[in-house]
Amino acid sequence: MKKLLLFLLISVAFSSQAQRLTPVYTHFPVYSIPEKQEYGNYKTYQLYVYYEEVKPEYQLDGFYSLPSYISSLKQDTINGDFKIIVNVETFNVAKVFTSNDTLFGSPATITLSAKVFDKSGKIIFSKRGLVQDAQAVVLGVKTNSGVHKSVIAKSLVSNSLSYVLYDFINSNIIFTEYRDSYKPTTLWAIPYSLSFSEEKNKIMSEFSDSIDAIKAITDPQLYVQRAVGQIDFWKKQAELPDEKDNRTYRECGIHNLNLIYYISGNIEKSNEYAAIEDKMPGSTLGYIKKDVIKFKEKCSPQKFQYPVLKGPFIHSDDFLSAFSMTDAINQTRYFIIKGSIYMKDQSVIEGTCCIKRSIGSSREGQIANLSANEYEVTITKTDGTEIKTVLSKLESIKTEKSIYLCDKWNIKMSLYKSDKISLYQVCFPEQGTYYYQRNNSKLDSPSLFSSNTGWLKKYFKDCSELSDKIDKKEITDPIDMVKYYNEKCN
Numbered sequence: 001m002k003k004l005l006l007f008l009l010i011s012v013a014f015s016s017q018a019q020r021l022t023p024v025y026t027h028f029p030v031y032s033i034p035e036k037q038e039y040g041n042y043k044t045y046q047l048y049v050y051y052e053e054v055k056p057e058y059q060l061d062g063f064y065s066l067p068s069y070i071s072s073l074k075q076d077t078i079n080g081d082f083k084i085i086v087n088v089e090t091f092n093v094a095k096v097f098t099s100n101d102t103l104f105g106s107p108a109t110i111t112l113s114a115k116v117f118d119k120s121g122k123i124i125f126s127k128r129g130l131v132q133d134a135q136a137v138v139l140g141v142k143t144n145s146g147v148h149k150s151v152i153a154k155s156l157v158s159n160s161l162s163y164v165l166y167d168f169i170n171s172n173i174i175f176t177e178y179r180d181s182y183k184p185t186t187l188w189a190i191p192y193s194l195s196f197s198e199e200k201n202k203i204m205s206e207f208s209d210s211i212d213a214i215k216a217i218t219d220p221q222l223y224v225q226r227a228v229g230q231i232d233f234w235k236k237q238a239e240l241p242d243e244k245d246n247r248t249y250r251e252c253g254i255h256n257l258n259l260i261y262y263i264s265g266n267i268e269k270s271n272e273y274a275a276i277e278d279k280m281p282g283s284t285l286g287y288i289k290k291d292v293i294k295f296k297e298k299c300s301p302q303k304f305q306y307p308v309l310k311g312p313f314i315h316s317d318d319f320l321s322a323f324s325m326t327d328a329i330n331q332t333r334y335f336i337i338k339g340s341i342y343m344k345d346q347s348v349i350e351g352t353c354c355i356k357r358s359i360g361s362s363r364e365g366q367i368a369n370l371s372a373n374e375y376e377v378t379i380t381k382t383d384g385t386e387i388k389t390v391l392s393k394l395e396s397i398k399t400e401k402s403i404y405l406c407d408k409w410n411i412k413m414s415l416y417k418s419d420k421i422s423l424y425q426v427c428f429p430e431q432g433t434y435y436y437q438r439n440n441s442k443l444d445s446p447s448l449f450s451s452n453t454g455w456l457k458k459y460f461k462d463c464s465e466l467s468d469k470i471d472k473k474e475i476t477d478p479i480d481m482v483k484y485y486n487e488k489c490n
Helices: 147-173 197-213 220-228 231-238 249-261 267-278 282-298 325-333 452-461 464-472 477-487
Strands: 007-014 021-026 045-051 082-093 094-099 102-117 123-141 186-191 335-341 347-355 376-381 386-390 394-400 404-407 411-416 421-428 435-439
Touching: 045 147, 045 325, 082 147, 082 325, 094 147, 102 147, 102 325, 123 147, 197 231, 220 249, 231 249, 249 267, 249 282, 325 335, 411 477, 421 477, 435 477, 452 464, 464 477
Parallel strands: 007 186, 045 082
Antiparallel strands: 007 021, 082 102, 094 102, 102 123, 335 347, 335 394, 347 376, 376 386, 394 404, 404 411, 411 421, 421 435
């Protein structure tokens, strides 16, 4: 979205001898919703890194800082506005050594995955990345002890954070400050004639004096007050007979009344003059009319009257985070769900299911053996007792809002349930593939080697109308496809 443009005085010349456009600039601050700053008044952050592997020499867990060049946000490890969680998935350092009282770590290969939560707990950013040949140095270290290895390891991770957080920093942090904006746009209209008759010069002077009385004002309320004070003057022009000699003055009067009534909040009168203006010849005020239309689309009268620095923010300053860092860490490391847990041994347990999102390696330093390892599950029963098990022993989980199907490697949430076709989506370990279920039979999904659109057209081939809409991209959302099939296809 372009930033809201402000005011530009344009002279419109129409006379029997000549015509000319002469711009006269005036700058005025108007509050507008920022382009990238959805979190424009977020001033602090918390950044926590955790590492699932057990390597005593590399104690990576803890709070970290964003790069030093990020000055818009301050670190707050108690209750930051942004909650940033980074998981170190793999961490391999080729060499750690000391030289001249300096500890070196190089080169390192690190896989990181990052999630950022807002104050309400909504995930607003997620990214995974591989950092190769990361390097770090720590001055004043003479020995290569286990403690110092942990220091160099944390330094390597810290130097790698920008690789996965760059897009977040660029879109939500660098541009979060609200600033006064003083930029021009073509809104007001005044006539300007190349004829130097005394009568026309007098008329031109009256028009110029009217605009000059307000163009230098930078206080919104005073600007509106002065503009409203000119309504009678512009009405006099707007009510002139629609004759050739008067046409330019009349049109300027109608145009400016449209704008004055709008910024003062009288939308009904503004629309009345806008309707008259729409019937005017397009060549006279054509592009100025277009700019006013754009202005109305982007700036309500209420926003126009706010001083920039006192404008309403999307999140009020007193909106304290209801989402703790503990909540953010738990949501990142674990999948937590409460309901009726149906086990494959036919038992049913009422309680809360907590599933670790990662599978540890079978041996320290080794790649995880997926055939031998499973997702660990802790079930806390309503009486407080705990049951330790693995995901493959769970059949399904029913909550008040949905049903979750479990297998060894993922959990699928029911998005739409029907006897004809139901829709599920993988929600653990991360949100992913959609699955379709016809007549309560097996689940189907597009393969890695097939076109998604082609697969869907074939899957819904018994409903040619839906297949055609998928092909033409008229329906793209999986839920909309399933609803259409269940409601409109035989």
